[in-house]
Each structure stands twice: as C-alpha cells, then as structure tokens.
Amino acid sequence: xxxxxEKVRIASxxxxxxxxxxxxxxxELELAVFKLGNGKVTAIENRCPxxxxxxxxxxxxGEHVFCPMHDWKICTTDGQVQAPDVGCVSTYKxxxxxxxxxLLI
Amino acid sequence: xxxxKIVLIGNGMAGVRSIEELLKIxxxxxxxxxxxxxxxxxYNRIQLSKVLxxxxxxxxxxxxxxxxxxxxxxxxxxxxxxxxxxAENKAVHTDxxxxxxxxxxxxxxxxxxxxxxxxxxxKEGVTAFRDIKDCEKMINTxxxxxxASVIGGGLLGLEAARGLLxxxxxxxxxxxxxxxxxRQLDETxxxxxxKELEKQGMSFLMNKQTAEILGEDRVxxxxxxxxxxxxxxxxxxxxxxxxxxxxxxxxxxxxxxxILVNDYMETNIPDVYAVGECAEHRExxxxxxxxxxxxxxxxxxxxxxxxxxxxEGSVLSTQLKVSGVDVFSVGEIVEEEETKTIKMFxxxxxxxxxxxxxxxxxxxxxxxxxxxxxxxxxxxxxxKADVEEYIGAAEEAASGAGLVASMDDSELICGCNxxxxxxxxxxxxxxxxxxxxEVKGCTSxxxxxxxxxxxxxxxxxxxxxxxxxxxxxxEAICGCTTLSRDEVVEAIREKGLSHTREVMxxxxxxxxxxxxxxxxxxxxxxxxxxxxEYEDEKESRFVNERMHGNIQKDGTYSVVPRMxxxxxxxEDLRKIADVADKYKVPLxxxxxxxxxxxxxxxxxxxxxxxxxxxxPSGYAYGKTLRTxxxxxxxxxxxxxxQDSMGLGVRMEKKFERIxxxxxxxxxxxxxxxxxxxxxxxxxxVVGVDxxxxxxxxxxxxxxxxxxxxxxxxxxxxxxxxxxxxxMQYYREDAVYLERTSVWVERVxxxxxxxxxxxxxxxxxxxxxIDEALSVTKEPWKEVIDSEKTRKELYETExxxxxx
Ligand code: SRM
Ligand SMILES: Cc1cc2nc3c(=O)[nH]c(=O)nc-3n(C[C@H](O)[C@H](O)[C@H](O)COP(=O)(O)OP(=O)(O)OC[C@H]3O[C@@H](n4cnc5c(N)ncnc54)[C@H](O)[C@@H]3O)c2cc1C
Ligand code: SF4
Ligand code: FES
Numbered sequence: 001x002x003x004x005x006e007k008v009r010i011a012s013x014x015x016x017x018x019x020x021x022x023x024x025x026x027x028e029l030e031l032a033v034f035k036l037g038n039g040k041v042t043a044i045e046n047r048c049p050x051x052x053x054x055x056x057x058x059x060x061x062g063e064h065v066f067c068p069m070h071d072w073k074i075c076t077t078d079g080q081v082q083a084p085d086v087g088c089v090s091t092y093k094x095x096x097x098x099x100x101x102x103l104l105i
Numbered sequence: 106x107x108x109x110k111i112v113l114i115g116n117g118m119a120g121v122r123s124i125e126e127l128l129k130i131x132x133x134x135x136x137x138x139x140x141x142x143x144x145x146x147x148y149n150r151i152q153l154s155k156v157l158x159x160x161x162x163x164x165x166x167x168x169x170x171x172x173x174x175x176x177x178x179x180x181x182x183x184x185x186x187x188x189x190x191x192a193e194n195k196a197v198h199t200d201x202x203x204x205x206x207x208x209x210x211x212x213x214x215x216x217x218x219x220x221x222x223x224x225x226x227x228k229e230g231v232t233a234f235r236d237i238k239d240c241e242k243m244i245n246t247x248x249x250x251x252x253a254s255v256i257g258g259g260l261l262g263l264e265a266a267r268g269l270l271x272x273x274x275x276x277x278x279x280x281x282x283x284x285x286x287x288r289q290l291d292e293t294x295x296x297x298x299x300k301e302l303e304k305q306g307m308s309f310l311m312n313k314q315t316a317e318i319l320g321e322d323r324v325x326x327x328x329x330x331x332x333x334x335x336x337x338x339x340x341x342x343x344x345x346x347x348x349x350x351x352x353x354x355x356x357x358x359x360x361x362x363x364i365l366v367n368d369y370m371e372t373n374i375p376d377v378y379a380v381g382e383c384a385e386h387r388e389x390x391x392x393x394x395x396x397x398x399x400x401x402x403x404x405x406x407x408x409x410x411x412x413x414x415x416x417e418g419s420v421l422s423t424q425l426k427v428s429g430v431d432v433f434s435v436g437e438i439v440e441e442e443e444t445k446t447i448k449m450f451x452x453x454x455x456x457x458x459x460x461x462x463x464x465x466x467x468x469x470x471x472x473x474x475x476x477x478x479x480x481x482x483x484x485x486x487x488x489k490a491d492v493e494e495y496i497g498a499a500e501e502a503a504s505g506a507g508l509v510a511s512m513d514d515s516e517l518i519c520g521c522n523x524x525x526x527x528x529x530x531x532x533x534x535x536x537x538x539x540x541x542x543e544v545k546g547c548t549s550x551x552x553x554x555x556x557x558x559x560x561x562x563x564x565x566x567x568x569x570x571x572x573x574x575x576x577x578x579x580e581a582i583c584g585c586t587t588l589s590r591d592e593v594v595e596a597i598r599e600k601g602l603s604h605t606r607e608v609m610x611x612x613x614x615x616x617x618x619x620x621x622x623x624x625x626x627x628x629x630x631x632x633x634x635x636x637x638e639y640e641d642e643k644e645s646r647f648v649n650e651r652m653h654g655n656i657q658k659d660g661t662y663s664v665v666p667r668m669x670x671x672x673x674x675x676e677d678l679r680k681i682a683d684v685a686d687k688y689k690v691p692l693x694x695x696x697x698x699x700x701x702x703x704x705x706x707x708x709x710x711x712x713x714x715x716x717x718x719x720x721p722s723g724y725a726y727g728k729t730l731r732t733x734x735x736x737x738x739x740x741x742x743x744x745x746x747q748d749s750m751g752l753g754v755r756m757e758k759k760f761e762r763i764x765x766x767x768x769x770x771x772x773x774x775x776x777x778x779x780x781x782x783x784x785x786x787x788x789x790v791v792g793v794d795x796x797x798x799x800x801x802x803x804x805x806x807x808x809x810x811x812x813x814x815x816x817x818x819x820x821x822x823x824x825x826x827x828x829x830x831x832m833q834y835y836r837e838d839a840v841y842l843e844r845t846s847v848w849v850e851r852v853x854x855x856x857x858x859x860x861x862x863x864x865x866x867x868x869x870x871x872x873x874i875d876e877a878l879s880v881t882k883e884p885w886k887e888v889i890d891s892e893k894t895r896k897e898l899y900e901t902e903x904x905x906x907x908x
Contacts, residue, residue, distance in 0.1 A: 008905075010902050010904050015896065015897070017898065018644065020643065020898075022902060023902070024904060026905075037617075052658075057648040057652065059645065059646075061619050062618040069656075069658070083146050084145050084148065084164055103904075
C-alpha cells in the first residue's frame, strides 16, 4: 500500500537550539528533532527503545544522541542503536526550506 | 590481482585475534570475511565477570569496534550463523542463505556451555554464563528476584556467584566435589577459599548432585540426588564448557573432543584451520585466552608462509577474578610419590603457598592469600627451572621492580596477549611511552584480563628510571582520546583552549563531537580554569544540569528549592504548598537532605512554577554544593556548644552554585553526637568546646566512607577559610566525577593537609574560588528572564496534522 506523506511545518530554523534536541508533538506522535553541529536537521521518535527515555534531552554528538536515562547511543539519521546495545527507533524526514523546518509524516 | 579470500567463522576472542595477527604480517594481502552469531563486535568475554560484579559496563568491553572492521576492509556479518561448510567447493552457507567462497577457512566457534540435562533444565530462569545475553539475563533477574543458585564451584561459577551477590541476591553455590576449584587448587587452598567466600556472604552446598529443576514455567527450586530440596528463583549452570564442534563434525572435519589440529592449527581438510576453544591440539583443549592467542599467532605465520616453529602447547596458570580473594595456580598441583613440595601455611594471616617439584625442577604451584610471587613462579615453571633458581631468587628483592629487572627479554609479561618484556621495553623506548595506558594501546599488554597491569607499571618504572612519573599513571578520560585528565587540563592551560570543540580538534579526538563522558568533563575543566571568560555550554551538560531539575523515569522533573541549612519558615512552606496545588504536583516528599522535593512536574510547567515559588534552586541535580545539613545546636539543644544552624546557613549561602567535579555535601553538627551526620559528608563540621573540627572525604552513598579528621579551628571565619581552600583545591585537582571520598584516598589526606597548611596557598585558593563564585547566577531566575531559553528548552512544539 502506498503511504501518503504529509508535510508539516514545525518551526523556523532559528528557533531550534543548536546541537540540542527539541520535543515536537504531531497529533499522537512525539518526536525529538535535532539541529546538528553541521546544520542538518534530523527527527526520530522521542522514546528510547531501552526503557522509553526522552531522547530530545540527550547529549548530541555528531549525528548521534546519548539517551539521558542510561546512555545508549543512537544515530539520529538512521535510528540505529549503536553497539554494544541493540535496537532502533523510527526516523522521520526533515527538510529545511528557506527559514522553515518541515517534517514529512 | 584478486586477493586471497579468508573466511572466519566465529567473531570471538581467538578468531579475531588471529585476524589481527594476519593483518600485522601483511595488511593488504587478504580479503577477509567474518561471521559472528552474536550481534556484537568482538568483545572481551573475560570481562563479563567484571560486568556482572558491577566493576565495568558492557559498553566498555568492546575489543574491536565496528570502525576497526571498516578500517581494515573486513566484511563482517554479525548476528549471522554459518550452517554448513562445503569443503569440496570451498564455500560456507549461512542461516541467511548467504554463500561465501574461501581460499582459506578459519573455524573459531569457541565453546558451548554445558547445561546439565536434568529434568526441568529448559525452564525459564535457568541460564549459562557465557555471553552478553546471559549476563543481561542475570542482571535483569536480580531486579525482580532474590534467590540465586550457581551450579558449579569452579572459576566461572564462583565469579558468577560473586557477581550475583553484588547484584543483591542471596547466593547458593552447589558443587559436586568437596573442594572448590578442585582442578586448580589442592584441598588446603580450596578450603581456605571456601571460608573466605563464606565470609563474603556466599553459601555452599558441597557434594551435591543436581537431580531436577523444580517449578512450573519458571524455576522455583532444585532437588538433589540425596532428596534434599532448596528454593531458588535463578539457576546459573557453570558446570563446564564443551568445544563447539557440531558444524565441523557435520561438515566432515575430524573431531575428537575438539576439532583436531596440528602445530599449525590445520585440520585434516586442506585449507581449513581451527583455533581457540573449539580446537584440540596434542590432546589438549584450552579454555583460557593466553594459549589461544599463541595458537592464533602460529596459524597466522603459517597462512602467510612465514617460517615458524608452530604451536607446541602451553602451561596454564589461573587466577580468580573475585575482589578480596587472591588465589593463583599453575601447572601440576597434585602431589605424587615422586614429587616433592615446598610448603608454607599461615593460618593466622590466611596465607598458603605450595610449590611442587618433580625431578628437581619446578613443576607447579598454588598460592592463596598472597599471590605476589605468581608471575615469578609462572616464569620458572614455564621454563622448568631448577628449584635452586627459585630458592636463590627468593632472597633477591621481592619487589616488583626487582622481579622485572631479573627477567629475560623473551619472558612474557602479558600472558593473555603474549607480550614479552622485550616487546614492551622496545615500545617504551621507541615511542616514548610514559603511561600504562599508552603501553596497552601500543602493545596490547594488559588489554585482556588486566592481571599484569602492576607488572607493566613496574617495567615502565624500571625502563624510564628517574623520568618515570607515578602520578600520571591514569586512564584516558574516555574512548575518544588516549589523553588522561591531567594531560587535557594541562593542554587547556598551556595552549589557552577555550571551547570543547577546540579542545577536541587541537588534541586530536578520534570522534566528531565527543561523547557523553568527555563533553561534560571538558565543559567543567574549561569553566574551572577560566571562570570569568568561559561561556558554559548547555549542550555539553547532562540533562539535569541543563534543565535545572532531576529528570524522572517518565520524562517529568522534580523541583527542590533551597532551604538553607534545612531551616524554613511558615511563609516558604505556604508558598510550596500553594505551588503544589496550582500545578497538581503528584508527590511532595521530604528529602534525605533536609528539604522538600516536588516530584512529577511537567517540563513545560517548570519555569512557571519556579516563578511562583520565587525561591532559589536547591541544585538537587548538580555537580555542585548540594545541601548543608545542620542540627538544631546551641539555640535549643541541651548539649549544643555551637551555633550549627547559623554556620550551616552561612556556608550554604556562600558556596551555593559553585561547580565541582562531583556533588559536594556538607553538614554542621553542634556536638560530637553528630545529629547532622557530619562524619559522612564531603566536608563535615563538628562543634567541640571552644571550636570546630573539620572532617573531609566522607560519603554516605554507594561506597560508605567515614570522613577523616582534617583540622581543628577556633572560629567560624577559620572554618569558612578552610572550606574555601579545600573546595578550590578539590575543584582544581580532582578528575571530573570523582567524589571527594575517592579523591582523598587517591592523593592522600596527608598530601592535602600539607598543601593547605600554608597560609599563602590557602589565600590564593580562596581568591580563586571567590572569583569563580562571583560569576555564578541563579539558574531558575535566568530561565524565567530569558524568553529564548524558555522557548528552546522548555516548550514543546505542538503541530497539528490532518490525520
Ligand atoms: C531526592 C533524594 C532522595 C530522597 O527522596 O530523599 C535523592 C535522589 C536522587 N539521588 Fe541521592 N538523593 C537524595 C539524597 C542522597 C543522600 C543523603 C544525603 O545527601 O544526606 C545520599 C548519600 C550521601 C552522599 O551522597 O554521600 C545520596 C546518594 C546518591 C548517590 C551516590 C553517590 C555516591 O557518591 O556514591 C547517587 C548517584 C550519583 O550521584 O552518581 C544519587 C542520585 C540520586 C538521583 C539524582 C538519581 C539520578 O541520577 O536520577 C536521585 C534523583 C531522584 C529524582 O528523581 O529526583 N544519590 N542521595 C535526596 C535529595 C537530597 C536533597 O535534598 O538534595
Ligand atoms: C565469564 C567468563 C570469564 C572468563 N574469564 C577468563 C579469564 O579470567 N582468563 C582467561 O584466560 N579466560 C577466561 N575466560 C575464557 C575466555 O573468554 C575464552 O577462552 C575465550 O573467549 C575463547 O575464545 P574463542 O574465540 O575460542 O571463543 P569465543 O570467544 O566464545 O568466540 C566464539 C564465537 O563464535 C561464534 N560462533 C559459534 N558458532 C558459530 C557459527 N556457526 N557461525 C557464526 N558464529 C559462530 C560464537 O557466537 C562466539 O561469539 C572466561 C570466560 C567467561 C565466559
Ligand atoms: S536511593 Fe536515590 S538513586 Fe536510588 S532509587 Fe532512591 S532516590 Fe533513586
Ligand atoms: S531508556 Fe534510553 S538508555 Fe535506558
């Protein structure tokens, strides 16, 4: 079945804190949106696969975020938990157009 | 030209080490593929015992991370099992239907734990102790259940039992024989070991044969051959291991107990090798890494067509990795008619030594209680030295330095990794190494079990002579760098570095952006060195310190306002009550630190709540001054000799908000009855007639430590001066996340006393802490006043979508 994507605006790029996460709620979904050091914006679900830690509050390093609960390291671009832990979170596509940040949901 | 294709089955310690040996000889010659059934990169299985005992974490035991595979162009398929070897067509088939061809095949499938096939062995709650998965299972079980039983009183079983004790479980060890570790220890040592472990809290059921595991789906008990039963929630089978040979056997490779190999680790099938615990060499199957690494080396030389002597077998030594117990055993341990022994037994001190001699030559030894001679004995027994050499050597300096000096260059320092004295000395000289960590990085010595670390340190001291600096023998601050805390701090000072990013760039961090260990540490060091210039990096702060509240497991926060010295007023209590009502706070609790905590506050509500409270943050979340507990003191108490509340409030007001390496707690009691628990604080003050006593380095947390008496002073002013100096010296000298209790033990109380004895030094330290204090700001107020911070950190973007 073809999935229909919706493009929603979440914030202007200046409103996102640099190298930190931002909690974004879209309907039922809660996402962690990151503006990385290289300016890229990434979005993943805001629940750690370990015990549900809020990832938006983690320490961001490069493209990764460290969960604030027990320090799992998760890639914010592909959602993969890094070894030695295992698991993954859903990722969402974020696009920046002019000053606006959009999510494809 | 196409490269020779090597396929390795088994991504474990022996297999991957062999690949490292191949790469060492020729890094370019092969195209290498590795299959590993476990979903991890190669990790240090030995350290699982330490993980279980809580001394290290799974994240820290990786030996070769994913980058290593990529960097060496190794194709790794992890979480994938090889199902069949097609020796005729030279290819392997996997459970993911992958077929990969090889020119040379290495089988390193290790062992499988032996699960005693008694009725009920498949029940939930029965586990082996072999891999990360087992380790996690035990840790998780310990969170819900209390009673554990370990079947098997050998090395593995005892290490598991110690781990389960540390996890808070009651532990029974069930053993078939009447002596523990009977393969490595004689009766005397085995009984001494049992006594010691009983003291540590283990219970033993000796001479017991397990007959049945009882319970419904989950284990509830064990029944023994003699009819006796015990209750248990967890059964750890540590009754031995079996070489994992099924794949080889099914593929037509000759197998006895293990896969049969010659001195070059070749099996009976051309171009198929076997190495590690799955292999049987000259009728011996090894279960420790040192011989396996030697095998890997011999095999690699053979594969690369280098002239080599081949592997000739090893003499084994064992050590038990249980803290507080020193046992060592090597070679032959059982006395026979034609052997003679040298024995020493001191029941009082709990020390036992037995050296076994055969035909005048050193043949084996058992040590208990004092294992300092272990390395020397291993060396002598390995070369079958004459007993005279041992007796002669006993008189020479027994110190470590004397020992390393007397060793030949070819003798092994690190048995696990096969690193000789010569290798290490050479590396130290050629690469100007100065720390044990650097030696480990360059030579692999002490990388596996870590038992030889003291020897490496001795050798370093011996080789460097006067230029050896014992104080820098520290660990790297995290995996992103090899530099220690002192090296980093020195570089920041010398080079005038001013941002975490700059530190990482200039000092050659191996990761982009650091990690959750080094970033907060660097942020602290930079702020400590230049309190006035450095701009704190929110993004390098752990969530609690960034958000100024303790994060809870459901993502809400707790709010703890200051209550200086534990003294409050009706007005403040009313404010707290009103705020709790207004924001529907789910739990209000008096903390162990003499103040009130409001739990379960939503992130979005924090700024509003702080504004309504209009009280300063109590920093219940910070690496800073937490509380100053006080007792009621002279104003009301019939024993009080001093104004403890007054002094406590003054201390808290002066030092609140100062950043420290770890949290810092203080207390003031007005008499030695110590109602404010001054004896377990980072800095505790106790009132005595005509003055105050100051205690430092106490800790009431994980590792309880009574504070040491630091000094006695007469006036409140002197107390404040001492605290300022002590705190600033701790700020400047300790490693980030090192509590004063650990710091005081590391650098020594006398050393700190000596430094602070000098008035000029104290004044300088106080001037520096005053400077740092002068720029601190009330964090809750800052958030209330900054719309930008409120928006960035505390607001959730709500976006509506049509579906
Ligand atoms: C709230 C409080 C428990 C309570 O309900 O009473 C508390 C709560 C926490 N303590 Fe504590 N500790 C509290 C008093 C203590 C005390 C008692 C004291 O201060 O007199 C101790 C032992 C004394 C000591 O530290 O020497 C204590 C020793 C610890 C430790 C072990 C520290 C150590 O060096 O071993 C930790 C873990 C750590 O810091 O790494 C810890 C960590 C924690 C954390 C922050 C766990 C965490 O990292 O999330 C808890 C936050 C709970 C939350 O959700 O907000 N807490 N904690 C107490 C707050 C006191 C305050 O007013 O600030
Ligand atoms: C808790 C514990 C403590 C220990 N302590 C010590 C100690 O103090 N000192 C010491 O010297 N030794 C110690 N050992 C023993 C040491 O860990 C082993 O000797 C060593 O790991 C063996 O290496 P190996 O490569 O032969 O096997 P392993 O490290 O077990 O590696 C074999 C790997 O092959 C994989 N595999 C198996 N079959 C297949 C297949 N068909 N396809 C793909 N992959 C497969 C397995 O999943 C495994 O990961 C300890 C072991 C344990 C469990
Ligand atoms: S003792 Fe402290 S850290 Fe442990 S659960 Fe209680 S509050 Fe949390
Ligand atoms: S909840 Fe994320 S690491 Fe535990």
